[in-house]
Amino acid sequence: MRKTLKISALSAALLAGVASASMAEDKVVNVYNWxxxxxxxxxxxxxKETGIKVVYDVFDSNEILETKMLAGGSGYDVVVPTADFLQRQIQAGAFEKLDKSKLPNISNMWDKILERTAQFGDVNDYGIDYMWGTTGIGYNVDKVAEILGPDVKPDWNVVFDPEMIAKFKDCGVHFLDAPTEIVxxxxxxxxxxxxxTDKADLEKAAELLKSIRPSIRKFHSSEYINALANGDICLAVGWSGDVLQARxxxxxxxxxxxxxxxxxxGGALMWFDMMAIPKDAPHKEEAYAFLNYIMKPEVIAKASNYVFYANGNKASQEFIDKEVLxxxxxxxxxxxxxxxYVHLPLDPKTQRILTREWTSIVTGQ
Amino acid sequence: MTKLSNALFNRLVIAIPYIWLIIFFMVPFFIVLRISFSQTAIAMPPYLPVFSLSDGWQGFWDNIGQLSFDNYIWLTEDALYINAYISSLTIAFISTCLTLLIGYPIAYGMARAPTSIRPTLLMLVILPFWTSFLIRVYAWIAILKPEGFLNQFLQAIGIIDDPLIILNTNIAVYIGIVYSYLPFMVLPLYSTLEKMDESLIEAAGDLGCPPLKAFWTITFPLSLPGVIAGFLLVFIPTVGEFVIPDLLGGSSTLMIGKTLWTEFNANRDWPVSAAVAIILLLVLVIPIAIFQNAQAKAAQQ
Incomplete structure (x- = not known):
């Protein structure tokens, strides 16, 4: 008797679930984020606030996102490419120009960030900055103190001066396997x-990189997170978020x-992850609602407090934890x-020359 | 009536593998082949021309006219691609030979083991597949790294003083490939060795043939089908291997998988990467087809 009761209760719950799912069917937003x-x-x-259900899916490289965007028909309503990728994908015709009247919270955005993202052509017309960060140097604090002295924060000379980086060779140095970050x-x-993109300039950069190549253990764009965290390497030129994750x-x-x-x-490259709406998004209204919600100061501050990244929302800063801000x-x-500084996408021909030069730096071929 | 439906059923059963191959091999192959004749473009999809039903016949012929062999010519102009193919084939050949060297004694031992424990041994060979391939490759990082288990062990028993640098070298790639593909070598070898008639060896022994000679004149030639099957099963996927060299190898390990990745993701050149993939397929398929043909002829004779 009890058993049958349980089963009927279960099937009732299931039915209710199906019913609510079908009722909410037209109120969905498919989000594809890192x-x-x-x-x-x-x-x-x-x-809770809007009644729109979020179907949340994640990726871990811009390349995967780009392949899906350019192939078309991804089914996503909100995606988060990095600004230089977004600019190229806009040129390919993959994105919807934002109707700013549907995004009243856009007034909360930070002018200092908008100025910089404006350098990527018209990306500000197509996307809003979600988080931003830098490409710098992750390091093992004790090992660096041993070699450079206490409380020294490594500058570029530590990795680009052949004599300096040689001191870290045995301890282990990783570089991102990304010419557009390192060059x-x-x-x-x-x-x-x-x-x-001047040929003579690029040759000088290649020469510098070849001179330090013997001291670099590996070029890889994700392995350094574990390697730093486990103490297998001392230095890594990598993305701020990844290094903080290793920390x-x-x-x-x-x-x-x-x-x-x-x-x-000496200055570092700045990157911006932008939320944008694909041209073929099936739920555009819901996507606008999501973007507008994300630009609420308390909401984006909550995200920053959780992921330890800076965001592009000025008004949110009063809600951000002190240890982050x-x-x-x-x-x-x-x-x-x-x-x-920012790095703008290259035209395909220059990109090809740079990639080829990079292969010869990395593999010696 | 039943006869007719039986015949129909038989044909249907035969058709299934063909339909499977057409949908999952031929169609993707022709899509890749057709992209390899296109030109890269900043568009969706990122190449030109794009065939569409709405173009009609005239549009179709115009598009055909735009296809070209440029990407294949491009591959011959830079030694990088040829070097990557040669390096991939070399690494695959060496690691397949190593796998055979290690796999053969294992398969032989299994085939000669008491019948009661053979299922257990077979199980042990298959068991690693129960853990994700990726996790097992990551585990090798922990074993091989300078402060890893292997170096700690060797230092503890006093064989070495300084840690061996194995991780991020080609040696680590060979270890990773041999480890990952060993079951693909052992299983076909085991199945041929197990079926072998042991009385042949006994007869050779009775006639005064020393065991080693008996092995080379009887056992090994009879196991050749297994050797060939194992060799191909390991060699073919290893040539295009991407994950193992990426995780265990150094940055100077040049392989075609990585070259293809770079063309696709760094240069965003789908047509050139499609051409790289087509050439790789030809490099693998043509020798195998010739070999199969020769074998079929030998069997007929």
Missing amino acids: SDYIDESILEDFT PAALNYLGLDPNS DRAAEADAGVKVDYSIPA DDPAIYPPPATMEKL
Whole structure:
């Protein structure tokens, strides 16, 4: 008797579930974001406030997102490419121009970030900045203190001066396997324009990279997170968010490894992850509602407090935890801010030359 | 009536593998082939021309006219691609030979083991598949790294003083490939060795043939079908292997999988990467087809 009761209760619950799912069918937004990039309670709050169900899916590289966008028909309503990728995908015709009248919260955005994203052509017409960060140097605090002295935050000379980096060779150095991240840094270190496509400039950068190549253990764009956290390497030129993740993992493991991130004083590349709506999005109205909700100061502050990234929303800063807002690795002080630069996408031909040069630097072929 | 339906059923059963191959092999192959004749473009999809039903016949012929062999010519102009193919084939050949060297004694031992424990041994060979391939490759990072288990062990028993640098070298790639593909070598070898008639060896022994000679003149030639099957099962996927060299190898390990990745994701050139993939397929399929043909002829004779 009890058993039958249970079963009927269960089937009733199932029926209710089916009913509510079909009722909410027309109120759905399909979001495709980077992995570990949001406080999931934000999604629940959004559903509570608007009645729109969020179907949340994640990716872990811009390349995967780009392939889906360019192939078309992805079925996503909100996606989060990095600004240089977004600019190219806009040129390919993959995105919807935003109707700003549907996004009243856009007035909360931070002018300092908008100025910089405006350099990527018309991306501000198509996307809103979700989070931003830098490409700098992640390091093992104790090992760096041993070699460079205590409390030294590594600057670019530590990785680009052949004699300096040689001191870290045995300890382990990783670089991102991404020419569009490393070559601008090398150009900047040489005092050249990080966006230069001049052949002579690129050759100088390649020469510099070849001179330090023997001291670099590996070029890879994700392995350094674990390698830093486990204490297998001492230095990594990598993305701020990944290094901060390594910092957290090392702290959690509590095995005596301390990782920190340095935005080099000489200036660093700044990247922006932008929320945008694909042209073929099936639920555009819901996508606008989601974008507008994300731009609420308390909401985006909650996301920043959770993921430890800076966001592009000025009004949110009063809601951000002190440990995030005052961390110079996340919100750099104004003087450092001034020295940050952006890297614009290259035309296919220059990109090909750069990639080929990179292969020859990395493999010696 | 039943005869007729039986015949129909038989044909249907035969048709299933063909339909499968057409949908999941031929159609994707022709899509890739057709992209390899296109030109890259900043568009959706990122190449030109795009065939569409609405173009009609005239549009179709115009589009055909735009297809070209340019991407294949491009591949011959830079030694990088040829070097990547050669390097992939070399790495695949060496690691397949190593797998055979290790796999053969294992399969032989299994086939000669008491019948009662053979299922257990077979199970042990298959068991690693129960854990994700990716996790097992990651585990090798923990074993091979300078402060890893292997170096700790060797230092503890006093064989070495300084840690061996194995991770991020080609040696690590060979270890990873041999480890991951060993079951694909052992299983076909085991199945041929197990079926072998042991009385042949006994007869050779009775006639005064030493065991080693008996192995090379009887056992090994009879196991050749298994050797060939195992060799192909390991060699073919290894040539295009991407994950193992990416995780265990160094940055200077040049393989065609990585070259293809770079063309696709860094240069965003779908047509050139499609051409790289087509050439890889030809490099693998043509020798195998010739080999199969020769075998079929030998069997007929």
